[in-house]
Every structure is written in structure tokens, then in C-alpha cells.
Amino acid sequence: MKKLLVSPSPHIHGKDNTKSLMRDVVIALLPTVAVSIYCFGLSALKLALVGVLACVAVEYVIAKFMLKTKVTICDYSAVITGLLLALNVPINTPWWVVVIGSIVAIGVAKMTFGGLGQNLFNPALVGRVFLLISFPVIMTDWSTPESTFGFAFDGVSGATPLGIVKEGLAQGMTLSQIYAEHNFSYAQMLFTRIGSAGEISAIALLLGFVYLLVRRVIRPHITLSIWGTVFVFSGILWLCNPEQFTDPIFNLLTGGMLLGSIFMATDYVTSPMEPKGMVIFGIGIGIITILIREFGAYPEGISFAILIMNATVPLINMFCKPKRFGKEAK
Amino acid sequence: MSTTIIFTVASLSVLGLLLAVVLYFVAQKFKVEEDPRIDIVEAIMPGANCGGCGQAGCRAFAEACTKADNLDSLFCPVGGNATMKKVADALGFEVAEKAPMVAVVRCNGTCENRPKTNVYDGAVSCAVKAALYSGDTGCKYGCVGCGDCVKACNFGALSMDPATGLPVVDEEKCAACGACVKACPKAVIELRNKGPKGRRVFVSCVSQDKGAVARKACKAACIGCGKCAKVCPFEAIKVENNVAYIDFNKCKLCTKCVAECPTGAIHKVNFPVKPAAPAAPAAPAAEKPAENNNNQEK
Amino acid sequence: MKTFSIGGVHPHDSKISANAAIESFPIPEVAYISMGQHLGAPAEPIVAPGDKVKVGQLIANANGFISAPVHSSVSGTVKGIEIIKDLAGNPCKAVVIEVEGDEWVETIDRSEEIAREIKLDSKEIIEKIKECGVVGLGGATFPTNVKLSPPPGKKAEFLIINGAECEPYLTSDYRVLLEMPEQVLIGAAIMMKALNVTQGFVGIEENKPEAIRIMTEKAKAYPQIKIVSLKKKYPQGGEKQLIDAVVGRKVPSMGLPIDTGAVVQNVGTALAVYEAVQKNKPLFEGIMTITGECCPQQKNYKHRVGTPLSKMIESVGGVPEAAAKAISGGPMMGKAIANLDAPTLKGSSSVLFLTEEQTKRQPESNCIRCGKCIEACPMGLEPYLLNKLAKAGRMDDLEAGKIYDCIECGCCLYTCPAYIPLLDNIRLAKANVMKIMRSRPKK
Numbered sequence A: 001m002k003k004l005l006v007s008p009s010p011h012i013h014g015k016d017n018t019k020s021l022m023r024d025v026v027i028a029l030l031p032t033v034a035v036s037i038y039c040f041g042l043s044a045l046k047l048a049l050v051g052v053l054a055c056v057a058v059e060y061v062i063a064k065f066m067l068k069t070k071v072t073i074c075d076y077s078a079v080i081t082g083l084l085l086a087l088n089v090p091i092n093t094p095w096w097v098v099v100i101g102s103i104v105a106i107g108v109a110k111m112t113f114g115g116l117g118q119n120l121f122n123p124a125l126v127g128r129v130f131l132l133i134s135f136p137v138i139m140t141d142w143s144t145p146e147s148t149f150g151f152a153f154d155g156v157s158g159a160t161p162l163g164i165v166k167e168g169l170a171q172g173m174t175l176s177q178i179y180a181e182h183n184f185s186y187a188q189m190l191f192t193r194i195g196s197a198g199e200i201s202a203i204a205l206l207l208g209f210v211y212l213l214v215r216r217v218i219r220p221h222i223t224l225s226i227w228g229t230v231f232v233f234s235g236i237l238w239l240c241n242p243e244q245f246t247d248p249i250f251n252l253l254t255g256g257m258l259l260g261s262i263f264m265a266t267d268y269v270t271s272p273m274e275p276k277g278m279v280i281f282g283i284g285i286g287i288i289t290i291l292i293r294e295f296g297a298y299p300e301g302i303s304f305a306i307l308i309m310n311a312t313v314p315l316i317n318m319f320c321k322p323k324r325f326g327k328e329a330k
Numbered sequence B: 001m002s003t004t005i006i007f008t009v010a011s012l013s014v015l016g017l018l019l020a021v022v023l024y025f026v027a028q029k030f031k032v033e034e035d036p037r038i039d040i041v042e043a044i045m046p047g048a049n050c051g052g053c054g055q056a057g058c059r060a061f062a063e064a065c066t067k068a069d070n071l072d073s074l075f076c077p078v079g080g081n082a083t084m085k086k087v088a089d090a091l092g093f094e095v096a097e098k099a100p101m102v103a104v105v106r107c108n109g110t111c112e113n114r115p116k117t118n119v120y121d122g123a124v125s126c127a128v129k130a131a132l133y134s135g136d137t138g139c140k141y142g143c144v145g146c147g148d149c150v151k152a153c154n155f156g157a158l159s160m161d162p163a164t165g166l167p168v169v170d171e172e173k174c175a176a177c178g179a180c181v182k183a184c185p186k187a188v189i190e191l192r193n194k195g196p197k198g199r200r201v202f203v204s205c206v207s208q209d210k211g212a213v214a215r216k217a218c219k220a221a222c223i224g225c226g227k228c229a230k231v232c233p234f235e236a237i238k239v240e241n242n243v244a245y246i247d248f249n250k251c252k253l254c255t256k257c258v259a260e261c262p263t264g265a266i267h268k269v270n271f272p273v274k275p276a277a278p279a280a281p282a283a284p285a286a287e288k289p290a291e292n293n294n295n296q297e298k
Numbered sequence C: 001m002k003t004f005s006i007g008g009v010h011p012h013d014s015k016i017s018a019n020a021a022i023e024s025f026p027i028p029e030v031a032y033i034s035m036g037q038h039l040g041a042p043a044e045p046i047v048a049p050g051d052k053v054k055v056g057q058l059i060a061n062a063n064g065f066i067s068a069p070v071h072s073s074v075s076g077t078v079k080g081i082e083i084i085k086d087l088a089g090n091p092c093k094a095v096v097i098e099v100e101g102d103e104w105v106e107t108i109d110r111s112e113e114i115a116r117e118i119k120l121d122s123k124e125i126i127e128k129i130k131e132c133g134v135v136g137l138g139g140a141t142f143p144t145n146v147k148l149s150p151p152p153g154k155k156a157e158f159l160i161i162n163g164a165e166c167e168p169y170l171t172s173d174y175r176v177l178l179e180m181p182e183q184v185l186i187g188a189a190i191m192m193k194a195l196n197v198t199q200g201f202v203g204i205e206e207n208k209p210e211a212i213r214i215m216t217e218k219a220k221a222y223p224q225i226k227i228v229s230l231k232k233k234y235p236q237g238g239e240k241q242l243i244d245a246v247v248g249r250k251v252p253s254m255g256l257p258i259d260t261g262a263v264v265q266n267v268g269t270a271l272a273v274y275e276a277v278q279k280n281k282p283l284f285e286g287i288m289t290i291t292g293e294c295c296p297q298q299k300n301y302k303h304r305v306g307t308p309l310s311k312m313i314e315s316v317g318g319v320p321e322a323a324a325k326a327i328s329g330g331p332m333m334g335k336a337i338a339n340l341d342a343p344t345l346k347g348s349s350s351v352l353f354l355t356e357e358q359t360k361r362q363p364e365s366n367c368i369r370c371g372k373c374i375e376a377c378p379m380g381l382e383p384y385l386l387n388k389l390a391k392a393g394r395m396d397d398l399e400a401g402k403i404y405d406c407i408e409c410g411c412c413l414y415t416c417p418a419y420i421p422l423l424d425n426i427r428l429a430k431a432n433v434m435k436i437m438r439s440r441p442k443k
Helices: A018-040 A042-067 A078-088 A095-113 A123-134 A161-170 A174-182 A185-188 A200-215 A222-239 A246-254 A258-264 A275-295 A303-317 B001-027 B038-044 B058-067 B080-091 B126-132 B148-152 B179-183 B211-217 B227-233 B256-260 C122-131 C172-179 C181-195 C208-217 C238-246 C266-280 C308-315 C372-376 C383-392 C396-400 C411-415 C422-439
Strands: B101-103 B158-162 B167-170 B189-193 B202-203 B238-241 B243-246 B267-271 C022-024 C030-035 C058-061 C076-085 C091-099 C158-164 C197-203 C225-230 C261-268 C283-291 C297-304 C323-328 C350-355
Touching: A018 A042, A018 A078, A018 A200, A018 A258, A042 A078, A042 A095, A042 A123, A042 B058, A078 A123, A078 A258, A095 A123, A123 A303, A161 A174, A200 A258, A222 C030, A246 A258, A258 A275, A258 A303, A275 A303, A303 C158, B038 B058, B038 B080, B038 C283, B058 B080, B101 B167, B101 B202, B126 B148, B126 C422, B158 C058, B179 B189, B189 B202, B189 C172, B202 B243, B227 B238, B227 B243, B227 B256, B243 C372, C022 C172, C030 C076, C122 C181, C122 C266, C158 C172, C158 C181, C158 C208, C158 C238, C158 C266, C172 C181, C172 C208, C172 C283, C181 C197, C181 C225, C181 C261, C181 C266, C197 C208, C197 C238, C208 C225, C225 C238, C238 C261, C261 C266, C261 C383, C283 C308, C297 C308, C372 C383, C372 C411, C383 C396, C383 C422, C396 C422, C411 C422
Parallel strands: C022 C297, C158 C197, C158 C261, C197 C225, C283 C350
Antiparallel strands: B101 B189, B158 B167, B202 B267, B238 B243, C030 C091, C076 C091, C283 C297, C323 C350
């Protein structure tokens, strides 16, 4: 007779697993990748491929030959890290710089902690910040590649809106002067502007956000609280001095704000697990981002903000407990 | 410039001196009186902090030793007699030698002897499995084979044998701390006298099922027939709840019971291979261990 | 639409046996009536081998306050009092009866007529329920009479009949609601009288519109009983969740339902109470679903307690070829059957066959800290943390994490994308923590 299985309950399992969740994140990133290819041509595709392949290869080598554990490259987590890293660097970044970023991202930020689920900091961001500090020139060269097909950019080149604003303010210009000189408009910010591949289209990123929410891959708390904090905090500053501080909409749509708040801050492993904690985490990121943008030396601060808040996640998880059932009675 | 440096150095030195004085008096006031012998004894301990002595760790054991009137109830199974001798010397006690112990797995339920009746699919944990049901074989008393004892062992002395599905004790490494005994939900593992030259005889079964039931579930089960108890010249064997048990303090290792046992449930280990009783039904299995480096006869 | 406030999951419905009307299962040749059919101390047999028994005759007395008597489900000769194996393979005591004919005790009213008038008073009702060995049929098999007698100082305010049947596949309660709606309502009315309360609710999940329609129709004659339709969500049928869903009160941590003034009884229990009080029929029959996609026939059987499961499985053509696991109960909280020869019990609700694809556990991988277990836990616990603490053996922290509040619903394991056996470890740690808590001197 056939031997039956015996196990404790439950005997069925939901359809989600690590692989399917990670795959959904990759799918949510595809519109952004598509737009970047449309705008920047094959060099965007090349960057994405280099990032993904390098991350997967690094993870495979480390897991197989150094840690000698089960190889987990099939769970798409390294693919996400590679994609995010590629979307985070300027389009003209040489391929070997991306490979170095991948080695740092996977090798240092992920595998040294014990692989998937164990890392404290978001690997892609660690890779990006490492590159930003190590190769400042390459990492801030926003000129468009020559092989661009599709359409050309109008007006600005060589610097992102955030960079232009920072530089202009440093030269003693007022914001209205800067805006007038560079012909900024919100419509332009929603789609196609200068920046890394992952920053150019707000619409594609929002599409990914909606997909993640519909598939219940992430909960909206972190992203929305970042947006809310950025809006309120920069709004207060803007009301205090509209010539010195950029307005809230500008802050929400420029730089890596959307990419960071939708895809990086919501990374399962490095974000809090409970709604209250998620909100605190998001508020922290929002405040630090605006502080860096408005008062710091760098034009963009969300990468640093997320990394700083990553460090607080264990603490947040310890203090933010879910609402227990039936706590209030007696 | 130079005045700044001098001033800084001077002020810091004065501050340091002041704080040192304060610290000295505070340390005097809140001094914890501790028997200095605790440190001495702790230095003798193996430092495994395994808890095999029944204390929280090596320091707790050292403390207990210094407070005790004699060392009769205190024994470090890891360090054994040598360590206890040193402890006794350090504290000025007399200590009686204790026979060294070793963990013994009392189950014959190899995949061959004990056919599976279902397939367990839950968390790999003996405790979880044992709490869930009677197990994936017909025997509810034997080893459930998820390796909780292996995880519990601090000395790497236990390993699962994939061929038999049972844990194997490495006698060299086993410190007889008893962690595996506590971890085993079925009480299959027991600490027994290591015996002269490591020779010992034990009933490798804990099944309390009645003979026929036990035998149906496992070919090498103790069926509680009592033949071993009758043949034992030293009254070392007792049969209770359908299972025989050999008192290792009474057993003189004559191995008559091994030959008598109809199912081969009684094992002898570390005996020279040659005189293995030819009449014993367990004989075919008894030849195997010679080349096995775990030198346990089955 | 009402539902409980925290957590929960949405497993696929799979009520494929919903349209199979209840059939009587043939009486077996030999019945194995277990003495441990309820929560608490096993019953004490009062028959001896060779005794002749009738259907409904008392064969074992309750053994303590939390215990229940057991009645014979068949007529015939007692063959012996034997140790048999239950469905987990553990030994248990059972009265084995060789069946001869089908002769019932005369006092049982076997007419089909519905007895609407409740003649007994509160005390007599509870006594009757106790005598008839009625236990909760929602899974825990807690003696019903104990539940209907609130401890001193506690006052029941309302009765909730649990018709949620939130577990996938199970349809026995649904069939009872469809085929015997009035009996259930009378049973509810009887228990309300016993509890001396004037408010009753029947909570039914919205995926059973037909049951809601029929019950609403019949409940017109019982103005004190309200039919509440609930949003479909597991574990709605958990006592604490159901009270939250129906009346919005939350049972305090470590508390009992009665602390909110609620008494919850299952649909099957209401029917058993009706039969016991109005028809003088002890609990010796039950409704069981035999189902599963791989099962060629879907059945809802009325069975005599003590029928070997294997007999019932044979009636649908034996264990299906594709089946990898047989489960007694639902797929979320049911027990996997290790011994198919085990007899049915009062509380048996189903035999469910799942294929390997449906039920085989995937290999465990690293926790990715997604927080889905926290989102799913209906008690607001942190299963990932409890699992880690359990593995580290940190009993104090487990207690601080309220592991004792776990209702073992399985939502955490169901939802875990890394297939970590969260509940397996938590269940064991919970038992250990509760043992420590009980061993403490009471303040």
C-alpha cells in the first residue's frame, strides 16, 4: 500500500513563495527598464544585463565555493539587486564599474551577512553608494549617450534637476531664477528627464508600484509615509522661503525619490515588518532625504536616507509590536 | 600654542587623577566578596559550559564546589575523574573515582528492521514529530530520527547514520554531558557506564509494546520474553513493561544474554570480534562492525 | 459585511462536496467506540465483554468534571475493551462491539417530526445534555454542558452559533444548515434557555448564500435569533474571531469567550443538543464529509460513531491513487491520518484527500522578513519571532511575545513564502511555555 504523508497542520499553502514574490518585483521593474531602453537605447539594456549577470554570478560563486551552502540564485533576489543597481547609475557608467558595484552589493552587503534575508542594508544601495563615493565623476556624469535612438532631450544636459538647483543655489541664485533659466516643468518631470535609467520616468515607476500593491507583494505604508513626509516637510520649508527651498511636488518627482521609495525602501529584508514600524521607517527616510537635499552637500539624499534607516530596522522591529487581539480588555 | 597644550595636558591629568580616586573608593565600597578559590576551580574546568553537571555553567559549578562540604554530589562528566581530582586537590577534598559514562542509543529501528508505515512531512524536529503522532513506523517508542540529539550535542559526538536512520555516538568525543538524553523526546538515549576497555552490554530497545506487536513493528525489538533475565547469573536484567533493562552496575559482561536474545535486541560493543557467540541470531549482524569505525556491534 | 478585525487569510474555497446530500452510512459489522472522544479525561467503560448493548445505551461514564459519557452507537455484543490505535497511531482504550441488528433504546424518539416545544427548564436541559454526552463538534470536542454553565461571577449575554465553516472543503455544517435548519434553530433556542439569554446569532459566511437564505427564512419564527452573514475569511470559525466578527467584542488575552458574555456553539452541536433534549437521543451519530479533488466521489455521510475510517473510505473506492495525504478535519487545522483503521469519533468532521502537489511541503528557505506572517496572524502575534525564539529555547521571551494566545490556526505557515514550518515550532513551544506557566504557584 502507498505510504501516506503525515505532517502537522496546516496541510495547504498559499500561492506565494519567495521566488514568486521576487519575480513580481522584477516584473514591476520591467516598465522602468523598458522606458530606459526606449530613451537611452541599447546602452541601458547593456547596463541592466551587466548588473543582473554580475550579481547572479557573484552570488553563485560565493554561495557555491566560499560558503558552500545551497545556491539560491534561482530566487530572483540577486536579479533584483542587479537591476536596481543598473537603474541607479548614470547611463554612461562603464560596465566594469557596474561589476564592481555588484561585487560590493552582493559580496559585501548581502553574502557576508549570510545571504538572503540576513543582510542589514539594502545591497543595491550599498553598491550604489560605494560607487558614488569611489567614482564621483563617473557617478555624476549625466550626459546622454551618443547612441541614443528614439528622441533627443531638450534643454538640459549634464546635470539632474536636483544637481542644477543645488549648484544654482550655491552660486547665490534664487529658485525662480534657476527655474526660468532651465525651463523646468512638472510634465517634464513625470516622464523623460535627465538622470539614471531608473529615474527618468515617474509614470513607469508608479505603474510598478500599482502592480506590487495589486499583487499584494508589498504594503503601501512605507512608500506612502515617505511621500507624505517629504511633501509635508519640504512644504513647510518651501512656505518659509520659496526662493531658497524647492517645492514639495518637485521633491517628490525628482531624483531617486520614486525609485527609492517604491523599490528600495520596501525591500522586505531591510525594512520593518509591522505597519507602525513601516510608517516610522518611512517618516525617517523622508526627513533625512529632505535634510540632505536642502541642507547637505549632496544634491540627492534618498540612498543615504534609506541606508541610515536600514540600520534602525532591528530597533524598530523590537519596539513596534503588532496590535494584539483582545489586548484592550482588562 | 604651547600653553594650550600644557593646559590641556594638565587639566586632563588632574581630571583623571580625581576620577581615579573616586573610582578607588567606589570600588572599595561596592566590593563583592567572592571566594578566590572559585577562579582557581574555574580555571581547572574544561570550559565547555555544557551544563552536563547540572549547574548553569562551569563557573556555577566551580562556585558550587567551593560551597559544598564534599564533592560526592558534584561531578563534571566532561572533565571526568582527572578534572575532579584536580578540583579536589585545589579545595582539599577527597574524591572517589567515578566510572566514566557514555551516551548509548537504545534503538534497533533501522530502516531495514523497522519498515516505515507513512512518510513524515513536517518540521525536522524529533520534538515536533513526537508531539504530533506515534511516528512513521509501527513502533511508537523508538527513535524518530530527526536528529534533535545531534543538534543538542556540544561536542560533535553524535551524527545521524543515513543508512540506518539512527544516531551514532562517537565514543571518543562523547563527554557524557547528557544533553542528548534531555533532547530525546522518546528517552531512547541513556548514559551508561563506559565499561572496562569500553566493553558493555545493553538492551538496544525501549519498546513497551507486547511481544507480537513489537516484533511486527520492528524485527529487532525487545519482545519482553524474559529469556535474558533467566540466563543472567548476576540478576542484572529486569523485564518491566515488556522491555528488558540491564543494570550496568550489576552486569559483569558475561554476554550470555546476548546469545540468548531471540531477536538480537541485546548488543555488546567493543568486545573482541573472535569469540562472538556463534549461536546468537544476531551473529550475522555482529560481523559487520569490525570494519565499521564506530566499532559498535549490531 | 462583518468579519474579524486582525489578520486572516483567504484559502481557496474548494467546497466541492456542497451539493452532496447527507446519506446514512451503513452500520459497520464491528464498532470500535473510543473512550477518548472529548477534551478532558477519557470516559470509564461500564460494560464487560459478553454484555448485550442497544443503540444509545450508556457504555462509559464521564470521568471527572471535564469529561463526557459515551453511548453505544450500535446494538450487539461487547467483544472486549481493547487498546486500539487512534488516527495518530497512539494507543487508546475502546469498547469493541460486534454488531447484531439495529435495536435502539426505547426512550429515544425516532420520529421524523420536529419537536418545537421546549419542556425542560434550564437546569434540566444542562443535565440532559450532560447525560447524552454532547460535546462541541467544531473541533475541540469540549463537553457542551460545561460550556453552558458559566463559572460563578460570569454571566452569559448571548449565544453565537458557529456556521462559518471557514475551513476549505468541509461541508458537513453546511449540509446540516440546509437539511435541518429548524432543528439547529431549536437547538440554539434550547441552549439560550439553558444559558438564560435572550439574544442569539447564527454566523454564516457569505460563500453559503443558500444556507443564509434558508436560515433567514426559518429564523422568522425565532425572533430572538439573528442570522449574521459574514465576509469569507479564515479563521472566521475560531471562537475568538467569531465573537469579534458577530458582536465586535474581543476576548481578552488569556481569557475565555464568556469574558465577553458570549457562548459559542457549533452548528453540529446545536443539532446534537436538539436531538438530546427534544428526542432524548444521545450523541452517537455524526455528519462527515468525504472529499478531495482526487476523490472520485464527494459524500456527506451520517455515520455511527466507532465506524472504522477505512470502511468509509472503501465506500468511495478506497484511498484515491493520486492522494498523498488523508486528513481528518479541514486542510488548515485538521490532523493528518497516520492510521486509516482508526474509528470515527463524535467530533470527526471529514476525511479529506489531498494530492502531493496540494499538500507536500516545499523545502524551507531563509526568512526574508516580509512580515506576511504578522499580517496574517489573527491574534496579532509575530510568528517569525516566536519561531526564532522557540528554536533558541527562550521561554521568557516567548511568554512576553504572548505565545499562549496562539490559536494554532495555521495562517502563518500557510502564508510564509519561505515555507518555514512556523506553526510546527510555535505549537510545541506554546505547549512548553504553558506547562511552565501552569507549574507556577498561583498568586
